[in-house]
Amino acid sequence: MTRDAGPARDEREPRGALEGRQGRATRDVILLSHGAGGQLMSELIDDIFVRGFDNPILRAREDSGVIDVAGRKLALTTDSFVVAPVVFPGGDIGKLAACGTVNDLAAVGAQPVALAASFILEEGLDQSLLRRCVESLRAAADEASVPVITGDTKVVPKGSADKLFITTSGLGLAPQNTTISASAARRGDVVLINGGIAEHGMAVLCAREGIDLQLDIGSDCAPLNRLVAALLDAGCDVHSLRDPTRGGVAAALNEIAQQSQVCIELREEALPIAPAVNTACELLGLDPLQVANEGKMLVLLPEEQAEAALAAMRCAPYGGGAVMIGRVLDGPAGRVQLKTRVGPARIVDRPVGEPMPRIC
Amino acid sequence: MKYVDEFRDPRAVRELAQAINRIALPRVRLMEVCGTHTMSIARYGLRELIAERAELISGPGCPVCVTPQGDIDWFLAAARLPGVIAATFGDMMRVPGSDSSLEQERARGAEVRVVYSPADAVELARRNPERQVIFFGIGFETTAPAVAMSVLEAKGDSLANYSAFCAHKLIPPALAALVAAPDLAVNGFILPGHVSAIIGSRPYEFLAREHGVPCVVAGFEPVDVLQAVRMLLLQIAQGRAAVEIAYNRAVAPEGNPKARAVVSQVFEVADARWRGLGDIPASGLAVNAQHASFDARRRFDLTVSPAVEPRGCRCGEVLRGAIHPEQCALFGRRCTPREPVGPCMVSSEGACAARYRYRAAPAGGEA
Numbered sequence: 001m002t003r004d005a006g007p008a009r010d011e012r013e014p015r016g017a018l019e020g021r022q023g024r025a026t027r028d029v030i031l032l033s034h035g036a037g038g039q040l041m042s043e044l045i046d047d048i049f050v051r052g053f054d055n056p057i058l059r060a061r062e063d064s065g066v067i068d069v070a071g072r073k074l075a076l077t078t079d080s081f082v083v084a085p086v087v088f089p090g091g092d093i094g095k096l097a098a099c100g101t102v103n104d105l106a107a108v109g110a111q112p113v114a115l116a117a118s119f120i121l122e123e124g125l126d127q128s129l130l131r132r133c134v135e136s137l138r139a140a141a142d143e144a145s146v147p148v149i150t151g152d153t154k155v156v157p158k159g160s161a162d163k164l165f166i167t168t169s170g171l172g173l174a175p176q177n178t179t180i181s182a183s184a185a186r187r188g189d190v191v192l193i194n195g196g197i198a199e200h201g202m203a204v205l206c207a208r209e210g211i212d213l214q215l216d217i218g219s220d221c222a223p224l225n226r227l228v229a230a231l232l233d234a235g236c237d238v239h240s241l242r243d244p245t246r247g248g249v250a251a252a253l254n255e256i257a258q259q260s261q262v263c264i265e266l267r268e269e270a271l272p273i274a275p276a277v278n279t280a281c282e283l284l285g286l287d288p289l290q291v292a293n294e295g296k297m298l299v300l301l302p303e304e305q306a307e308a309a310l311a312a313m314r315c316a317p318y319g320g321g322a323v324m325i326g327r328v329l330d331g332p333a334g335r336v337q338l339k340t341r342v343g344p345a346r347i348v349d350r351p352v353g354e355p356m357p358r359i360c
Numbered sequence: 361m362k363y364v365d366e367f368r369d370p371r372a373v374r375e376l377a378q379a380i381n382r383i384a385l386p387r388v389r390l391m392e393v394c395g396t397h398t399m400s401i402a403r404y405g406l407r408e409l410i411a412e413r414a415e416l417i418s419g420p421g422c423p424v425c426v427t428p429q430g431d432i433d434w435f436l437a438a439a440r441l442p443g444v445i446a447a448t449f450g451d452m453m454r455v456p457g458s459d460s461s462l463e464q465e466r467a468r469g470a471e472v473r474v475v476y477s478p479a480d481a482v483e484l485a486r487r488n489p490e491r492q493v494i495f496f497g498i499g500f501e502t503t504a505p506a507v508a509m510s511v512l513e514a515k516g517d518s519l520a521n522y523s524a525f526c527a528h529k530l531i532p533p534a535l536a537a538l539v540a541a542p543d544l545a546v547n548g549f550i551l552p553g554h555v556s557a558i559i560g561s562r563p564y565e566f567l568a569r570e571h572g573v574p575c576v577v578a579g580f581e582p583v584d585v586l587q588a589v590r591m592l593l594l595q596i597a598q599g600r601a602a603v604e605i606a607y608n609r610a611v612a613p614e615g616n617p618k619a620r621a622v623v624s625q626v627f628e629v630a631d632a633r634w635r636g637l638g639d640i641p642a643s644g645l646a647v648n649a650q651h652a653s654f655d656a657r658r659r660f661d662l663t664v665s666p667a668v669e670p671r672g673c674r675c676g677e678v679l680r681g682a683i684h685p686e687q688c689a690l691f692g693r694r695c696t697p698r699e700p701v702g703p704c705m706v707s708s709e710g711a712c713a714a715r716y717r718y719r720a721a722p723a724g725g726e727a
Contacts, residue, residue: 029467033454039698209476285399285708337721342373342404342582345721352697353454353463 033353037246037292040353042255061259062182063107063242066174073176075110077101078169086129086163088207090200090218091294093166094133098140099223099294101170103243106228106297109180110172112146119151120165123158130164137166144223146170175232184239185260185300189328192299192306194227194313195220195321196272197249201291202280213283215276222295222318230316231299236309240300243293250289251350252298253326253336261333266326266348268340289338290351300328367581368404376586377409383593389545390414390592391538391681393421393531394552395709396580402714404582414589417681418714420534420637421552423499424451424707425679428633429667431527432457435496437662438525439470445488447481448496450474454706458667478510478524485514485522494656497524502554504528504645505619508626511647511654523656526647529632531555532563533643539571543682548574548592550585553607560615561603568601579607626651635703636679675702678711685712692716 033040050058057065064077081097091099097117105112117137121130141148174180199220206217224243231238240260244252249266257264266289273281273288281288295318301309306324313319336348366372392398398418401407407416420426436457439446446462453463453474466472471491475481478495485493497507507524514522531552538544551564556577567573574595578588588606595602605611623645632644647655669676673695674688685691685704695701697713704710708717 029464031463031467033463210480211476335721340403340405341368341370342406342409344405344408346403346405346718347721349697349717 031353035246036351036354037248037251038290038351038353041247042350060181060183061255063104064110064170064172064174066108066110066179073174075105075108075172075174076169077104077172078167079104080165080167082162082165083204084162085204085207086133088219089203091221092133092136093164094135094137095140095221096294097166097168098137098144099221100245101168102140102144102146102223102225103294103297105170105172106225107180107241107243108174109178109228109232109238109241110174111225111229112144112170112172114171115141115146115148116169117148117151118167119153120161120167121153121155122161122163123155125163133164133166137168140223144225178237180238180241181259182240182242182256183259185256185262185264185328186239186302187262187328187330188303189239189300190303190306190324191253191264191266191326191328192301192309192313192322192324193249193272194224194297194299194319195295196274196277197244197293197296198273198277198281198288198291200294201248202277202286204292205284206280211284213280215280217274217276217280220293220295224295224297224318227297227313227316227319230312230319231309234308234312236301236305236312238299238301238309240298242298244296244298245294246292247351248288248290248292249298250287250336250348253348254334254350256298256300257336258334263329263331263333263335263337264326265329265345266336266338268338270323270325272321272323272325287351289348303327367579367583369583373404373409373582373586376583376590377406380410380586380590380593381413383413383590383597385413385593385597387412388414388547388593388596389417390548390550390589391417391419391546392550392552392578392585393419393535394550394555395422395425395707396554397550397552397578397585398422398711398714399709400580400582400585402718405718405720406582406585408720410586410589413593416589417546417684418678418711419538419681420634420679422679422704422707422709422711423503423529424455425675425703425710426529426534426634426636427455427498427527427703428635429458429669430633430664431498431525433664433667434662435494435525436460436462436465437664438494438656438660439465439472441492441660443491445471445473445484445491445493446496447473447475447484447493449476449498451707451709452496452498454700455703456670456700456706458665478507479513482510482513482517482519482522485519486517489521492521492523492659494660495522495524496527498527500529500531500552500555501558501623504623504627505558508622511626511651512622514654515651520653523654523659524647525656526627526645528627528645529634530629530643530645532559533640534634534637535564535567537637537640537643538680539567539573541680544680546573546681547596548576550588550592551575551577551603553577553579553584553610556605556607556611556615558616558619561605561611561613564603568603572601574601575603577603577605577607577611579610634679636676670701673702675704675712678704685715688712692719
């Protein structure tokens with residue numbers, strides 16, 4: 001793995017008297033920020049998991065691992081869901097658990113074949129809540145035409161979990177003849193997305209913290225396998241896909257820029273952000289580029305195919321809002337930048353950790 | 361956001377910038393003293409747009425940044441006490457104290473809660489009668505009214521388990537200290553819109569009258585900020601110094617007397633220590649005697665060892681406007697939002713964090 005171009009490089013310089021002021025302590029224990037999809041999480045994955053389980057498929061750091069089995073390319077992925085609150089505007093943890101895993105398969109171009117679902121339940125959980133979440137998981141899986149064929153249940157003492165946690169694993173069939181990968185973006189590609197950003201993160205944040213901004217924001221949580229199938233069926237030569245969940249579009253595109261060793265430039269005026277979401281982000285001081293999505297797919301493919309791809313996406317489920325938001329430029333490799341409405345292009349970093357709303 | 365879009369219109373921004381650059385003056389230095397201005401200037405690249413006519417520098421306008429290390433250490437010590445729920449605004453979570461941060465204390469078992477308003481902290485106290493809830497009251501005249509309200513609410517409900525740690529600061533005394541400092545050459549102040557919505561424009565008049573420094577109260581959108589810069593340059597060109605308001609849609613000369621009344625019911629003016637500026641007489645707020653039982657400093661007798669500022673960190677000079685963030689050798693190298701050394705890099709409103717986050721992408725080569 002290469003690191004960020006630019007100032008992040010300097011972080012590897014030997015540290016002087018300052019060593020450990022924050023650094024040692026952040027390595028001591030796991031912080032919530034280690035799970036937030038930003039720089040800290042990326043370092044944790046590199047330092048502990050990729051090193052611990054090292055193999056070429058894992059090292060590729062795709063949303064799903066792709067493996068050849070008896071002449072077929074199978075995609076396998078797994079994802080745990082720990083959202084609070086369990087029910088939020090636009091969905092619940094069950095719907096999220098189906099969509100998240102289907103979308104991780106879709107991000108390597110794979111169509112889902114089967115899902116597994118494991119439930120960790122907290123003692124005292126209301127059974128009607130569990131029933132509701134199972135029904136939503138089932139409904140989302142039905143929509144993606146994939147059965148849940150196995151599962152597991154554990155119950156832990158009150159306080160050892162927060163209501164319920166769900167882990168879903170998904171098996172899918174990846175395209176035989178092409179490799180869609182975060183390391184396959186090329187200069188001359190364009191960046192497309194299927195609609196408004198930051199909706200899931202803002203919906204959950206407002207629901208969790210009881211912030212009533214009098215704004216109608218719902219999660220965009222949705223299965224995107226048909227959207228990706230529509231692109232591939234239209235014959236588009238898709239280079240990279242990524243669903244920008246935790247860490248948002250900023251984190252997802254930084255990963256693609258690094259893994260593909262390219263520079264990605266977004267145009268601020270092209271970013272689709274619903275007015276209510278924009279207002280909520282402004283009020284809380286959050287950057288919509290760093291806020292999570294659960295029903296969006298970033299698509300990178302050659303510029304000459306942009307129109308065909310947009311047309312295919314717009315006819316597919318959840319693709320009605322498809323737009324082009326940027327392009328892949330000549331270096332510097334590993335950088336994402338934003339061409340602002342006013343003023344010069346600025347660097348778009350991955351978030352460090354949890355989004356923290358500001359004071360006033 | 362339609363209302364705001366008018367103040368972000370790229371054409372209006374460019375036209376204002378051109379008008380500013382056409383004003384016949386030698387280049388001047390203007391200081392803003394508000395974290396939201398810092399963010400807006402960095403985010404929209406306003407500094408570069410008017411660079412030939414004005415140098416924009418940041419002053420002590422970021423509430424997290426001016427909070428002295430000793431106060432942060434005190435609150436970390438309080439968070440570690442058994443039976444305590446430490447409630448704070450989100451931007452304090454990652455601010456480094458001498459040897460820890462609230463985020464790290466939470467991971468080690470302290471009960472630290474991020475709240476969006478002090479009223480949420482009072483609610484926490486209501487729901488957890490067996491715990492002591494302490495709210496970390498930081499910020500300027502803007503946040504003080506809400507913290508004062510929380511104390512009044514707790515008093516009204518006779519909540520014995522709520523207290524506020526008051527580290528509030530007042531902007532006009534800090535500006536008085538800045539203009540008196542020999543090393544500061546500032547030709548005008550861009551005054552904070554939110555603070556001024558509370559205190560009005562009159563408390564700044566001494567700056568124009570006694571020190572001859574032009575002042576303009578500004579809003580937060582790019583057009584607002586540039587409009588204020590233009591008004592400052594016109595004052596300078598005409599040889600005048602006055603306090604003007606470029607943010608009439610939110611600020612009246614008399615401010616908000618109701619909010620001030622709530623503040624003076626609960627707090628009294630006190631000497632305060634500012635990071636970077638040191639001790640400034642009558643520049644902060646403390647809980648008054650009538651509300652002493654809601655004062656966390658009195659309720660919890662904690663002593664923390666004298667704080668040592670991190671070596672090499674020049675946040676103090678950044679906060680005084682003596683240097684730009686890039687002039688600190690740690691900026692973007694050892695000190696990044698990932699591993700902040702000083703508070704100006706950790707708060708999103710800090711001058712260093714804003715400059716780092718919205719740093720321009722160079723045309724080519726390495727950043």
